[in-house]
Amino acid sequence: MDKPVVLTPPILSSFRITKIFKENINSITSLCYDDTGEICVTAAKDESLRVYDCRSGQPRNTLFSKKYGVHLAKFTHRQNNVVYASTKEDDTLRYLSLHDNKYIRYFRGHKKRVTALEMSPADDQFLSASLDNTVRLWDLRSNTCQGMINTPGRTNIAFDQAGLIFALGVGSTLKLYDLKAFDSGPFASWDLIDPNRPQGMAEWTSVQFSNDGLHILITTAGDTHYLVDAFDGKLEQTFVGHSGVGIGSNLGGQVDVVGGGGEACFTPDAQFVMAGSRDGKICLWDIAHPKPDHQPFHVLDGPTEPVSVLGINPKYLMLASGSSELCFWEPNPSLLNVQ
16 A cells, blocks of 8 residues: 655645646636545636546546536536536526536525535535625535525635534634534634734635644635634734735726635645745745744746636645646655655
């Protein structure tokens, strides 16, 4: 049996681009790995769903959703099935079989654009958040909404690693809910303040739990991301050194809400944070050994386009980043002492 690789700063610093895929004609807006880490799926503004084999580094399948658009494509716990949000026509969530390009189920209820979508890591439940100021709980086995929470604005959502707790981030407030008793309200609510930004935090674009359940990563549309203690809501670290990707470009005076938040993540071991930058670079921070100035310990050079999506594989030692192109990254093999 292969000995697992322990991620270290030298290994992460050695990542380099090994594959570039140029099939997209517009920005990639979401990236998701399946449970096995063998494949990933991207959604893009060219209304494409593209599936890639992470082991062979080859494209596997391309599907289009020209009528409805596509965003926030998420694998279910079945490798051939995804759920995704619409970007035009209506605000229905669609459950699609990638195998035969057929819809399995529709989830109707949102009245405005869906801006966040998260599958439970434990079962077939998932959450969606919309600009209609609601968060809805769904189950893949039913097209009926299982529950709803009204929110005061654009909301970010995340499940913890066990699928028992979920977080909502809206404004500068982070709320935690027990999934089985969410209608009783949050069991914790924290208003976060950045002492270095008296004018307030930049708009939050995502919240994410670390795999060890100890931390929550808050990404923003500005040049600062945050690490929060998942038990007491204490602001533990700030991450700077990148140029904020934001939540989309300004089109005719209106903010494009498709995108934002997918450019940063924890590593699977929960020891490091990585984030893409507007200049195409990828910044790396060590949680256990932060630099006094909150800068990254290393910056990876990539294509010059803004990094709109970023994700490290949960099972295999590879990284994917996207703009209008998708890049696969791998570390220097000479640093891997695997027997």
